[in-house]
Amino acid sequence: MKIQADRPGQQEYFGVLLGQIARRWRLRLDRRLQAFGLTEARWLTLLQLARGGGGLVQKELAARVGVEGPTLVRTLDRLEQEGLVVRHEAVQDRRAKTVHLTDKATPTLRLIEDTATEVRAELLAGVADAELDACKAVLERIAGNLAPDPQLDATGAKNGHRAA
Numbered sequence: 001m002k003i004q005a006d007r008p009g010q011q012e013y014f015g016v017l018l019g020q021i022a023r024r025w026r027l028r029l030d031r032r033l034q035a036f037g038l039t040e041a042r043w044l045t046l047l048q049l050a051r052g053g054g055g056l057v058q059k060e061l062a063a064r065v066g067v068e069g070p071t072l073v074r075t076l077d078r079l080e081q082e083g084l085v086v087r088h089e090a091v092q093d094r095r096a097k098t099v100h101l102t103d104k105a106t107p108t109l110r111l112i113e114d115t116a117t118e119v120r121a122e123l124l125a126g127v128a129d130a131e132l133d134a135c136k137a138v139l140e141r142i143a144g145n146l147a148p149d150p151q152l153d154a155t156g157a158k159n160g161h162r163a164a
Contacts, residue, residue, distance in 0.1 A: 029119045036111055041067070041075045043112050046084065046101070050109050055100040057090055084108060 030040045048064040049056060056064070062072040076099060079085045084105040090096035101109070124132065 025119070025123060028123070029116055032115050032119060033112065036115075038108070038112070041065070041071075042079060045072070045075050045079065046105060046109055047112055049085065049099060049101050050105075055088075055098040058087070058097050058099055061099055 026040070030043075033040075033043050044065050045061065048061060052061070052064065058072060058076070059069060062069050065072060067075075076085060076087065080087065082104075083102055086100050086102055087097040088100065090098050
């Protein structure tokens with residue numbers, strides 16, 4: 001099989017560009033939040049908990065954050081030590097734990113949201129609402145085409161290995 005070395009096709013370029021933008025956007029936000037002592041694992045966990053409502057089972061939270069359970073446990077241990085989260089036995093399954101934000105997490109969440117809003121405004125500067133609407137429509141169509149693969153777990157691992 002011969003791989004074309006010259007200019008990539010439009011669809012290939014779109015995929016590469018989309019991946020680069022996502023990584024660079026997250027990196028920009030991560031660097032901004034590092035100034036406040038927040039690692040990506042910590043701010044992403046807090047943000048997913050806030051968006052999840054009244055508390056999430058650890059397994060579901062791990063899937064939302066995109067990490068394995070043991071990795072999340074280490075992050076939760078630190079957040080719990082700082083008083084930002086608490087864990088309780090799940091009502092429906094005593095072996096499972098639900099994770100809840102504390103009132104102490106509110107200022108940190110406000111900082112995360114405010115910083116994300118600033119970064120978003122910087123990156124979308126000069127992009128008209130109509131352009132954003134068109135881009136969003138395309139991305140939503142692509143998201144719809146990404147039907148869940150039954151062989152992948154919530155983190156994208158296939159048979160214990162990361163998908164390429």
